[in-house]
Amino acid sequence: xxxxxxxxxxxxxxxxxxxxxxxxxxxxxxxxxxxxxxxxxxxxxxxxxxxxxxxxxxxxxxxxxxxxxxxxxxxxxxxxxxxxxxxxxxxxxxxxxxxxxxxxxxxxxxxx
Amino acid sequence: xxxxxxxxxxxxxxxxxxxxxxxxxxxxxxxxxxxxxxxxxxxxxxxxxxxxxxxxxxxxxxxxxxxxxxxxxxxxxxxxxxxxxxxxxxxxxxxxxxxxxxxxxxxxxxx
Numbered sequence: 001x002x003x004x005x006x007x008x009x010x011x012x013x014x015x016x017x018x019x020x021x022x023x024x025x026x027x028x029x030x031x032x033x034x035x036x037x038x039x040x041x042x043x044x045x046x047x048x049x050x051x052x053x054x055x056x057x058x059x060x061x062x063x064x065x066x067x068x069x070x071x072x073x074x075x076x077x078x079x080x081x082x083x084x085x086x087x088x089x090x091x092x093x094x095x096x097x098x099x100x101x102x103x104x105x106x107x108x109x110x111x112x
Numbered sequence: 113x114x115x116x117x118x119x120x121x122x123x124x125x126x127x128x129x130x131x132x133x134x135x136x137x138x139x140x141x142x143x144x145x146x147x148x149x150x151x152x153x154x155x156x157x158x159x160x161x162x163x164x165x166x167x168x169x170x171x172x173x174x175x176x177x178x179x180x181x182x183x184x185x186x187x188x189x190x191x192x193x194x195x196x197x198x199x200x201x202x203x204x205x206x207x208x209x210x211x212x213x214x215x216x217x218x219x220x221x222x223x
Contacts, residue, residue, distance in 0.1 A: 004155075035213075041215065042215040048210065090155050092155075097208055098143055100146055100158040100161055103156045104155050
């Protein structure tokens with residue numbers, strides 16, 4: 001099925017470890033975003049991209065890094081994991097500005 | 113500060129008992145309002161986009177409406193399979209590449 005694929009689905013990290021959350025879409029969408037979802041806080045934008053080679057910060061970018069070398073892929077890197085980064089992470093893509101996003105199924109990350 | 117507020121936080125309905133969910137926003141120059149449905153353990157699934165006051169959209173038992181300050185998601189004769197969290201979001205008026213999400217309404221429909 002076409003859509004947004006996120007891997008892994010679950011991950012446990014130790015404080016200080018680094019890792020990359022993978023996101024790929026096969027809909028030729030230019031816009032891609034990473035959100036985190038925490039209880040009582042809703043979805044918050046971490047980083048986003050409006051096309052290959054272009055990325056920008058969202059509202060909670062600290063501790064995360066992104067790159068967009070292809071239209072299809074938008075990985076999210078945690079540089080040095082902290083317990084405050086325990087959350088559910090969603091990748092999303094859209095065909096254009098101001099249009100609806102298609103979300104992946106999420107990665108549940110626990111940092112101990 | 114631009115905000116999106118959803119109410120109630122949680123709603124329990126008997127099957128067939130119609131009700132409405134509210135999404136109010138304080139952003140100026142609205143450039144669309146999105147409704148999503150989210151099932152436990154899954155990502156949000158797009159339902160509707162509304163762009164102008166007075167606009168309405170329907171899908172099965174759901175109808176979304178928009179005024180200048182808020183949107184309503186009306187659920188008519190709900191079924192247990194309508195149980196989910198319903199999210200609304202609006203584009204940041206200063207950068208429409210960014211969405212501002214509400215915290216959602218968790219709907220439970222009992223048979």
